[in-house]
Amino acid sequence: MKKKMISILLCAALGITTLAGCGGASGGTTVASEPAAAVAEESKESAAPESTEAAESQESTAAAEAAVDGGGETLNVLCHSSWRTDEANAVFDYVAEKCNVKFEFEEVPEGSSGNELIFAKMQSGEVPDILWWQGAKTSATEIGEDLFVELSGDWVNDYNASILESPNQTYNGKLICAPFGDVxxxxxxxxxxxxxxxxxxxxxxxxxxxxxxxxxxxxxxxxxxxxxxxxxxxxxxxxxxxxxxxxxxxxxxxxxxxxxxxxxxxxxxxxxxxxxxxxxxxxxxxxxxxxxxxxxxxxxxxxxxxxxxxxxxxxxxxxxxxxxxxxxxxxxxxxxxxxxxxxxxxxxxxxETPTGFVVPKEGKKVDLAVQIVGELVTKEAMTEYYKMHQGIPAVNGVDVKLTSIPADVSALIEAGKTSTLPxxxxxxxxxxxxxxxxxxxxxxxxxxxxxxxxxxxxxxxxxxxxxxxx
The missing domain is CATH 3.40.190.10 (Periplasmic binding protein-like II)
Structure with missing residues (x-):
């Protein structure tokens, strides 16, 4: 199918994120989140598909070989109850099997009452291994900047700098929140x-x-x-x-x-x-x-x-x-x-960019939590997410067919009718x-x-x- 490049104001606001779309048989739109460099090389890739397939195969093999082995450990995740959607659970299940870990979820209500419970737990020392919450700026300003680990890992290569440097991911120059989900x-x-x-x-x-x-x-x-x-x-x-x-x-x-x-x-x-x-x-x-x-x-x-x-x-x-x-x-x-x-x-x-996962420094399994957070937001893990979900991916390299609200939003992005905030x-x-x-x-x-x-x-x-x- 012929690809149509979407020129978007979101590119300017979020950096070099590029979306490619094509009409589907049922009238939906397929959006592929890709690095701009990959799009620029599109003609070269089409001229050498076998080479591209081989490279992708090698990449998948390398990813499998590099998978973290959690040794059957259990990680505690604190989050709002409604965030445990089917598509999110699919990612946790994928990583649990891939990395030999288990997840134990502690859920709080939505809104201010749930936030107060999170604050209380953090202040009382009931610190989770992974806090799945409101992003870098909110975590830093409402709980404490120095209470969270600075993140890194190969997973960052699946995201444009504009995503990683946004206030939801980075605070005072430190990447402390791994993005999970949609723009x-x-x-x-x-x-x-x-x-x-x-x-x-x-x-x-x-x-x-x-x-x-x-x-x-x-x-x-x-x-x-x-x-x-x-x-x-x-x-x-x-x-x-x-x-x-x-x-x-x-x-x-x-x-x-x-x-x-x-x-x-x-x-x-x-x-x-x-x-x-x-x-x-x-x-x-x-x-x-x-x-x-x-x-x-x-x-x-x-x-x-x-x-x-x-x-x-x-x-x-x-x-x-x-x-x-x-x-x-x-x-x-x-x-x-x-x-x-x-x-x-x-x-x-x-x-805005996604919220996601932060790792408290006072958690009991900090090193493993950092590694597993990285696994949860890889392109491969997020592919499991978008098998069950429509949205505009923050991660690069995932194809999603869009209808209804996501299709309208994609059209707004294409028309330059969206923007981020300073x-x-x-x-x-x-x-x-x-x-x-x-x-x-x-x-x-x-x-x-x-x-x-x-x-x-x-x-x-x-x-x-x-x-x-x-």
Whole structure:
């Protein structure tokens, strides 16, 4: 089949990642994650297929010979319960058999309650061999930079530098998180049939979004579903996180001014506007009245059945929808578009590299854990993952056929409608609960941003940051 090179803004943001796609027999798109150098050599490879096959065979043999032998040891892995998907388990099973190890999982709930349990365990000395969590920056700032091992190994050759050097993988120049899974895109999931039945086009601006919501409300459909129940409040962060990218796009240098404390979060006008808009949607009845008791699982059901037209979420939701959808047709009826900005030119979708595995220095089997983490994220192990999963791979050299949400996201990437965000030095753990309180009427949009500033001041004080006067 003829290959079509995808020129993407993600290349500029994530480095030299290149995607190659071709139309499948069933109308899907096949995406191959490859190093740019390999793509540049495509004509040479096609002229010498036997040589290429021989090299690949030698590479596979070498990988098998170099496999770690864990001697039957058991490694403890601490993670959120929902992260134990079938495709993730397939990777752990593959590595367990290949490397003669066993995995024992300790699972915590989603959201702030689960995070607090992780913090408590780390602080009390109940340290896992492998922490499967939120990536390098969050692990370093919320638990402690010096508590995790710097990673290395042959596995890094399966990833572009742009992935490995991202804030989810590297903090203060140290690679401490091995990436596991997809490049993630934040945006709006929608029911295509509901849109078509109500003659609604994908909104390109916020005004168009509000007009669509009014049409949907009049038709008796929940315009945008919100899952705000306890332990699901993390889902309320999608629109605010995406808004950071739009803030930076509209006012370049915004994140740098926050990092140096030249400005506060309460000075970020587009962020303030975003929270005002979220509150307006609630006040106008564009989200369901029961949002404080509705969950992430409820949202998936509403989206698939068409009782709700839209749900703000990231591309990881696709794995959940594949389990819940009653047919391929129902699954492919769910699409994805960027959360609209004030102007169409700014309606781009926030993109980030995967979270993954960090190894605590105080674990009981540190050396083995480092080796096994490397095995879990190799191209060979991730091939097992993508046998069961659609998404945009962070690892190079894995072919995936895309439909539904992943296909729409691939098209956005190709069209230059996605981008990453400049690094922000601290996290905002108050965000989820504060947005929940704002929608419930207990906080104002300004209060939410003030909470961001309080979070950052706390981190700055703990770090002795001179820009904050500490």
């Amino acid at each position: 993630t895109v934040f945006g709006m999931c929608y029911n295509k049939k509901v849109f078509a039945d109500n003659q609604i086009e994908i909104p390109q601006t916020w005004d168009e979004m509000m007009a669509a919501c009014e049409t949907l409300k009049a038709a008796g459909v929940t315009p945008m579903y919100v899952s705000g129940t306890t332990d699901n409040e993390w889902t309320l962060q999608i629109i605010p996180i995406d808004a950071r990218l739009k803030q930076e796009s509209i006012v370049p240098g915004s994140m740098d001014s926050l990092n140096s404390q030249e400005k506060l979060w309460t000075d970020m006008e587009y962020m303030q506007l975003t929270f005002d808009r979220m509150k307006e949607m609630k006040d106008k009845g564009y989200i369901q009245d029961t949002f404080l008791s509705d969950s992430y699982a409820d949202a998936q059901e509403a989206l698939l059945t068409g009782t709700a037209a839209m749900y703000s979420q990231a591309t990881w939701i696709y794995a959940e929808l594949t389990k819940l959808a009653e047919s391929q047709e129902e699954l492919e009826n769910i699409g994805f578009f960027p959360i609209p900005a004030t102007e169409a030119k700014d309606s781009i979708a926030y993109t 690094n922000t030095i601290y996290s905002t753990p108050s965000m989820a609960s504060d947005v929940q309180a704002m929608l419930a009427g207990d906080k104002t949009p300004k209060d939410v941003l003030a909470g961001y500033d309080t979070d950052w001041d706390t981190y700055a004080k703990e770090a002795g940051n001179p820009d904050w006067g500490y």
